[in-house]
Amino acid sequence: DIVMTQTPLSSPVTLGQPASISCRSSQSLVHSDGNTYLSWLQQRPGQPPRLLIYKISNRFSGVPDRFSGSGAGTDFTLKISRVEAEDVGLYYCMQATQFPRTFGQGTKVEIK
């Protein structure tokens, strides 16, 4: 199975300041079709997960442009350019290049 490792596990951030989350996979996530199936999910308290970013850097419909994704191969990053109060929650990376799908441990974003 592909192991997904996120850092940090907790990220206290001041409102209006940037935040960054790293995700590293134990194997390359490049699929034989040329795509890299790395997604970022947000889970607000008491809510189901919500797709933010897919295929490394594509924002899903309705996702604010302060969220951006980057990376390649085995190293990926989610950035929030200016954290807002509604961004508090858990963030997960997820790979769908291989079965079984696997997730990072989650990173908690909270306001200082």
Add this chain to the structure above:
Amino acid sequence: QVQLVQSGAEVKKPGASVKVSCKASGYSFTSYDVNWVRQATGQGLEWMGWMNPNSGNTGYAQKFQGRVTLTRNTSISTAYMELSSLRSDDTAVYYCARGSRVTEHWGQGTLVTVSS
């Protein structure tokens, strides 16, 4: 709009089975795979398996092989996840999610509590 509406909370005894439903609307049910993911309280996300509603093909995480069964009823656009031989550590919120390699839409979750 796309919606996945799951069945309500369940309380089961150890050794029993539970069947959770996921009713899809707002899109062609047979055009997108359905994944099942669970989350124990205070824990991360754990992928259980997937199903192609058109063909009925399924795939399961090794951890759940032999205990989980994914099915569907295309006439009512509903996917099902049945988990058998329940243990206390199966207590979790179970989610369905649409999409093969990109899980675009998620159900609201179903809490399954296993307790004697």
